Amino acid sequence: MRMVDLDIHTHSISSGHGTKDTVTDMIREAARRGLKTLGITEHGPATPGAPKPSYFRSLSAAPRRRFGINVLYGAEVNILEGGETDLGDDILSGLDLVIASMHAPPRKNKGTARQNTDDYLKVMKNRYVRILGHCDNTQFPVFYDEIVRGAAECSVIVEINESSLIQGGCHQISGIDTKENYMTLLSLCRQFRVPVLLSSDSHGLERIGSISEAEKLIVRSGFPGSLIVNRNPELLLT
Ligand SMILES: [Zn+2]
Numbered sequence: 001m002r003m004v005d006l007d008i009h010t011h012s013i014s015s016g017h018g019t020k021d022t023v024t025d026m027i028r029e030a031a032r033r034g035l036k037t038l039g040i041t042e043h044g045p046a047t048p049g050a051p052k053p054s055y056f057r058s059l060s061a062a063p064r065r066r067f068g069i070n071v072l073y074g075a076e077v078n079i080l081e082g083g084e085t086d087l088g089d090d091i092l093s094g095l096d097l098v099i100a101s102m103h104a105p106p107r108k109n110k111g112t113a114r115q116n117t118d119d120y121l122k123v124m125k126n127r128y129v130r131i132l133g134h135c136d137n138t139q140f141p142v143f144y145d146e147i148v149r150g151a152a153e154c155s156v157i158v159e160i161n162e163s164s165l166i167q168g169g170c171h172q173i174s175g176i177d178t179k180e181n182y183m184t185l186l187s188l189c190r191q192f193r194v195p196v197l198l199s200s201d202s203h204g205l206e207r208i209g210s211i212s213e214a215e216k217l218i219v220r221s222g223f224p225g226s227l228i229v230n231r232n233p234e235l236l237l238t
């Protein structure tokens, strides 16, 4: 299986920023590019302009097979200050996948590494959270060793986010390159046998399936293929 056959962190017009492309536009384009699985994970409701909880509830009725490919419907929930998510378990339980990420807004403060790490550790205890999104972000300092140990305990996957890595990436706050944060994460994930997911975080169809910078880090770090979700989608089920 090609690494790019699976891209499960993307956003449509429903996330309220960054694109006018619809879910249908995106699935059609993913199929055209030869992907086998596309995941659409709109921002949680605490992000300005994002859908309301009722949107996520209605996804249970959406078709999982369109234009000849598999479609997963999920959410990129916000990790709020204190480690709660901005969608309740009653809704998370009905989604195909849940990514938990830190964004500002809704987080008001940069926080200390202790506070941010504690919030990650708490959110991972939510049994519906399967993936930690872009925790390379220097806007929210963390203790990576504690996060990866927590991910190992809770069977959570760590994301390598292409949008962080491209030129002028959206998580490079103050222009700080976060590649070395990912190299640290990859080293720890290998040590503690934590799977990683490569994803585009494409807002709209433009960058669907684009993970080349993330792949370079995988090669540079010598990360084992057996722990890469894109090569072994069954890791999502464990
Ligand atoms: Zn995000």
Ligand SMILES: [Zn+2]
Residues within 6 Å of the ligand: 009, 010, 011, 076, 201
């Ligand atoms: Zn995202």
